[in-house]
Structures are given as C-alpha cells and as structure tokens.
Amino acid sequence: MMLTIEPLRWGSALALSGVYLAMCLGLWRMHLAKARPSGVAADWLVVYASQTGSAEFLAERTAATLALGGLDARAACISTLDLATLSSASRILFVCSTYGEGDAPDPAARFATQTMDAMPDLSQLHFGMLALGDITYTNYCGFGRALDAWLRERGATSLFERIDVDRGAPEALAAWQHHLSHLAGTSDAPDWEAPTYGAWRIAERTLLNPGSAGAPLYRLALTPQDGALPAWEAGDLAQVSAPADPAYPREYSIASIPAEGQLTLLVRLQQRADGTPGAASGWLCMDALATDAIRLRVRAHARFRLGENALRPLIAIGNGSGLAGLRALLKARIDVGTHDNWLLFGERNTAHDFLCQNELEAWRDSGALTRLDLAFSRDGSTARYVQHLVAAQADLLRQWVQDGAAIYVCGSLQGMAGGVHDALIDILGADAVEAMMANGRYRRDVY
Numbered sequence: 001m002m003l004t005i006e007p008l009r010w011g012s013a014l015a016l017s018g019v020y021l022a023m024c025l026g027l028w029r030m031h032l033a034k035a036r037p038s039g040v041a042a043d044w045l046v047v048y049a050s051q052t053g054s055a056e057f058l059a060e061r062t063a064a065t066l067a068l069g070g071l072d073a074r075a076a077c078i079s080t081l082d083l084a085t086l087s088s089a090s091r092i093l094f095v096c097s098t099y100g101e102g103d104a105p106d107p108a109a110r111f112a113t114q115t116m117d118a119m120p121d122l123s124q125l126h127f128g129m130l131a132l133g134d135i136t137y138t139n140y141c142g143f144g145r146a147l148d149a150w151l152r153e154r155g156a157t158s159l160f161e162r163i164d165v166d167r168g169a170p171e172a173l174a175a176w177q178h179h180l181s182h183l184a185g186t187s188d189a190p191d192w193e194a195p196t197y198g199a200w201r202i203a204e205r206t207l208l209n210p211g212s213a214g215a216p217l218y219r220l221a222l223t224p225q226d227g228a229l230p231a232w233e234a235g236d237l238a239q240v241s242a243p244a245d246p247a248y249p250r251e252y253s254i255a256s257i258p259a260e261g262q263l264t265l266l267v268r269l270q271q272r273a274d275g276t277p278g279a280a281s282g283w284l285c286m287d288a289l290a291t292d293a294i295r296l297r298v299r300a301h302a303r304f305r306l307g308e309n310a311l312r313p314l315i316a317i318g319n320g321s322g323l324a325g326l327r328a329l330l331k332a333r334i335d336v337g338t339h340d341n342w343l344l345f346g347e348r349n350t351a352h353d354f355l356c357q358n359e360l361e362a363w364r365d366s367g368a369l370t371r372l373d374l375a376f377s378r379d380g381s382t383a384r385y386v387q388h389l390v391a392a393q394a395d396l397l398r399q400w401v402q403d404g405a406a407i408y409v410c411g412s413l414q415g416m417a418g419g420v421h422d423a424l425i426d427i428l429g430a431d432a433v434e435a436m437m438a439n440g441r442y443r444r445d446v447y
Contacts (some may be wrong), residue, residue, distance in 0.1 A: 012311040018084040044073040044183075046091055047081055049096040049143065051105035052251075052445070053134055053302045054168070059095040062130075062180060069184025079107040079438040087120045094147060100413055102142025106444055107303070110434045112143070114247045116150050120293070123155035129162040130176050140164070159183070167248060168194075186330045190442065192413035197241055197295040199225040202288055203262060212352040213378060216269045217321060218285045221262040222294060229258050234332035235304035235325060235445070238265060241295040242280040250280035251299070253410060253445060257332050262273070263298075266355070304408065306332065306444045312441070313340040313405035315397065317420055319386050320347060322411025323355050325445050329408060342400065345414065346375040346386030386411075389421030394427045401428060405429075407436065409444040417446040 044066050048059035059075040066073035078096075078305075086092075104112035131144020141164045148162045160179050165172040173192065181187055204221040223229070234257055239249040256264035269285045277286060288294060306314075306329060314333060315415045316326040323345060330341055343360065347353035353376065363369040373393065377383045390397065399431030401407070409420055424442070425433050436442035 004210070027053050042072045042074045043091065044071055045085075046073060046075040047078050047091045047092055047094050047333050048075060048096070049078040049105045049147075050303060051097050051099045051107075052304075053300055055095045055097040055105070056194070057300075058130065058132075059093075062093055062095060062176075065177070065180045065186075066441075069186040071184055077107050078111050081115075083113060083115055083118055083120060086115065086125070087122065088124075090124055091126050093128045094144070095128070095130045095132070096144040098134075098137075098139070098143045100446075101137055102139025102146075104143045106437045106442070107440075109437050112146075113434065116147070119154070122151060122154055122334065123157075124154040125151070126159050127151055127156050128159045128179065131162055131164045131443070133164065133166065135166040140166075142243055157373065164382075170352070189311055195297045197239075197297045198227075198230070200263070200296045201225050201292070201294060202284075202290055203267060203332055205285070208355050209353050212348060212349050214320075214353065215271065216285065218267050218269065219357070220265045220267055221285055222265070222296065223257075223262055225293060226408060227367040229263065230298050231299045232263075233300070233305050234328035235301050235306065237299045237301045238263060238278055238298055239297050240284065242283045244283065245279040246295070249297075251447075252342040253304075253322070253328070254298070255324035255327045256299075257328055257335070260331075262288075263296075264324075266321045302447065303440075304410075304443055307440065308434075309406035309441065309443075311338070312399055313342070313403060314338075315342045315344070315400055315405050315407045317344045317386060317390065317407065317409045318411040319345065319416045320411050321444070322409075322416075325410035326408065327359075328367070329358060330363070330369070334363060339368050340370055340405075342371040342373075342405075343369055344373045344386055346377065346384075346389065346390045348376060348378045350374075350376045350379055370384075385419060386416055387423045390423040391426065397424075398427055400437075401432075406441045406443070409442075409446060411446060413446040418445060 046059045048055040050056040063075040064071040097105050129144055129148045131141035131148070133141035133144070144162065144164070152158065163172055163176050177192070186267045192411050200222045202220055203223050206219045207216055208219050209217045232254060236254050237251045239251050241249045252265045252267060254263060254264050256262055267281050267284050270281040272278060304325060314329065316330060318326045326343065329344065333341055347355065360369070360372055364372040373389045375384045375386050375389045377385050407424070409417060411417065433442060
C-alpha cells in the first residue's frame with residue numbers, strides 16, 4: 001500500500017506516516033506468522049478462496065488489520081485447509097469468491113467436493129464470511145453462501161452476518177473493515193484503497209479478424225501518457241474505467257510483458273441487447289482517439305502467473321481473446337529460453353480468425369513452441385473445438401503431465417472452459433485434476 005503525502009500541514013503528514021508505519025508493522029507481524037512452523041496455530045486464520053486474486057488480496061489485508069491490533073493472524077489458501085485443521089481451529093475468517101454460475105473457485109474445488117461432503121462437529125469454531133460475487137449472475141456469491149450455510153449446519157457460530165460484496169462494492173468492504181476493527185480492538189486501520197488509475201493512450205489499434213463471422217477483435221497497444229511503464233508479470237490483468245460507466249471497471253488479460261515496451265490487450269467488441277456497443281469495448285475499439293486519456297490500472301493476478309511453474313513444461317489451452325493471457329505467458333518463457341511449450345487454441349475460421357498467426361508459426365518453426373495444435377470450428381462440416389483437440393491428444397497430454405507439466409486455460413467460460421475441464425478429467429481422472437488445481441499446476445483465467 002502506498003500513501004501519497006501532498007503538501008499538507010506537518011501534523012497531518014506525520015499522522016498519515018504513523019498510519020502507514022502501523023500498517024507496515026501489521027504486515028510484518030503477518031509475515032512472521034507465515035514463517036511459523038506448520039504445526040503451530042495462529043490466534044486467527046484468514047482463509048481465502050480466490051480465482052483472480054481479489055479474495056487473496058482482501059485476505060492479506062484482513063490478516064494485516066488483525067495484526068495491527070496485536071493479534072496473531074495469518075492468511076492461507078483454502079486448498080491448504082484440511083479437515084483436521086478445520087475441526088481444531090477456534091477462529092477463522094473466510095474470504096470467498098465465486099467462479100462461474102455459483103461454483104467454487106479452482107483452489108477450493110477439492111474442499112467443496114471432499115471436505116464439505118464430510119460431517120464434522122465444528123461447534124468449537126467461530127467464523128466470519130466475506131463473500132465476493134457479481135449480482136448480474138444468477139447464483140450471486142454462490143460459493144460463499146454455500147460455505148456459510150455448511151459451517152452453520154455443522155455447529156459453527158458466526159461472529160456476524162455474512163457480508164456479500166457485489167463487484168468490490170466499497171460499502172460492503174467498509175462493513176467488513178468495521179467488524180475487523182472491532183475484533184482487533186483498533187480504530188486506526190487505514191482504508192484498503194485500490195491502486196489509482198493512470199492516464200494511458202492508444203499507440204496502435206489493429207483489427208485482427210477482418211471478415212470474421214464473429215464479433216470484431218482488436219489488438220490495442222497502450223503506453224502511459226506520462227512516466228514509465230508500471231511493473232507487471234505475465235498473467236496479470238488490466239482494469240479499464242470507461243467514461244460511459246466509470247464505476248464498474250472492465251478487466252482484460254494483458255497480452256504483453258513489460259520488456260516489449262507496451263501494454264497490449266486483445267479486446268472483443270461487445271454488443272448490448274439493443275445493438276449498441278459495450279461501454280468499455282466500444283470506447284476502446286471504436287471511439288477513443290490517440291489523444292484521449294484511457295483510465296487504466298494494472299492488477300496482479302497471482303493465480304495465473306507462472307510462479308513456481310516457471311520451470312515446468314507448459315500446456316497452454318484457450319480460445320478467442322483468451323490468447324491474450326496465454327501469449328504473455330509464452331512470451332515470458334520464450335524470452336528466457338524456455339521452449340517446452342505446447343499451445344492448443346481454437347477459433348472460427350482459419351482464413352479470418354487465426355490470431356497472431358505469423359508470430360505463433362514463427363515460434364513453432366523456431367522450436368520455441370514444441371507443439372501448436374489448432375481447431376477452427378467453422379472450417380469443416382463438423383464443428384471442432386479446442387476441447388476436441390485436448391481429447392485427441394490424450395496420450396501425449398497425459399505424458400506431458402507425468403513429466404511435470406502445468407496446464408493454463410484462458411478464454412470463454414461458457415463452452416470452452418467446461419469442455420476442456422471435462423476432457424482433462426477423462427484423460428487424467430477427477431482426483432488428479434483436483435490435485436493439480438489444489439497445488440497450482442492447473443490454472444484458469446476464464447470469463
């Protein structure tokens with residue numbers, strides 16, 4: 001967290017500095033808690049179930065706020081929460097996102113299918129629940145609500161009523177912070193402010209699929225209007241605030257790495273039910289001029305970064321604009337000489353929708369891509385999608401996984417993500433897929 005001290009009276013500046021130092025102390029205490037041997041419990045456990053990193057970020061801030069009040073607190077992924085720990089813990093705060101139409105996030109898949117099928121006595125447990133979601137989905141905050149109900153059924157006592165957060169609503173997060181301040185016995189916890197938007201400009205805008213039967217897809221290269229590029233990693237996201245709807249930022253996978261000197265997005269032009277263009281995609285793809293300021297900020301997406309998978313073989317699977325996130329991962333690996341990369345990608349027609357064709361074929365021909373498998377659903381008499389590629393390469397995919405490969409999936413939630421997931425279960429088995437989700441070898445950025 002960064003506090004910018006403007007020209008204020010020295011007393012105000014010192015007060016702000018004191019808050020900042022207190023927050024740093026809280027983070028330091030939380031770091032010490034993380035370093036504790038695994039057999040030693042913390043006073044408070046903050047468990048996060050995160051798909052894109054928002055729940056993890058809030059869990060880290062939650063643990064830091066508790067530590068600010070002198071409590072022993074640590075944040076932990078739900079994939080590490082076993083039944084024994086759950087049955088012995090006395091105080092847990094849960095921060096849970098929801099994936100798709102009410103499902104558990106990937107790291108929580110094993111917990112949802114195994115631990116929540118058990119019937120433990122949790123009468124010793126006191127808990128709080130922060131459920132993250134999007135109210136436009138039918139099963140709003142579905143996983144957080146389901147976990148909250150299950151904990152109550154098992155005898156756990158809620159410290160306060162579940163708090164549901166619609167797309168990061170500030171008032172809901174403020175209510176959570178109010179409860180944390182009460183638990184920690186402190187009233188000086190600083191606000192959790194998201195990074196501020198920077199002013200960017202569109203340096204290049206290229207239509208990638210002229211003549212396509214699908215909606216137009218544009219490659220946008222952006223640069224800051226002032227100053228240097230911010231730091232980001234392959235897998236991270238860009239949030240764009242459109243002038244027509246500034247309160248609800250749209251997120252896009254970043255298709256480039258900082259060494260390329262530009263932040264690149266692949267943006268599909270969306271249409272509303274009445275035929276008008278989407279607020280953000282219409283602005284980016286059609287209306288914004290080279291002189292216009294694009295309000296953009298970078299958001300870390302830890303769950304889709306390479307991380308500990310950087311040295312593993314990589315199986316990248318996706319469709320459409322999902323190539324953005326996969327392209328950044330592949331570029332980062334290729335630039336450091338890591339060439340055991342396999343891309344399986346699907347789109348509509350070879351003639352119009354072979355996105356980044358020259359680059360991908362050059363990577364394949366040079367050996368930077370070990371394999372490039374493509375499915376174009378409209379080219380033949382029978383539709384062939386990327387999940388069919390996965391199924392057709394079952395033996396080879398199984399061998400890559402046995403050799404330690406990680407699997408990253410990026411693209412459409414509807415159709416592609418579910419189809420690929422089912423194909424992986426058929427090839428590897430449900431237990432193996434759940435284990436790969438839990439240990440971070442199977443990661444998804446789908447929308």
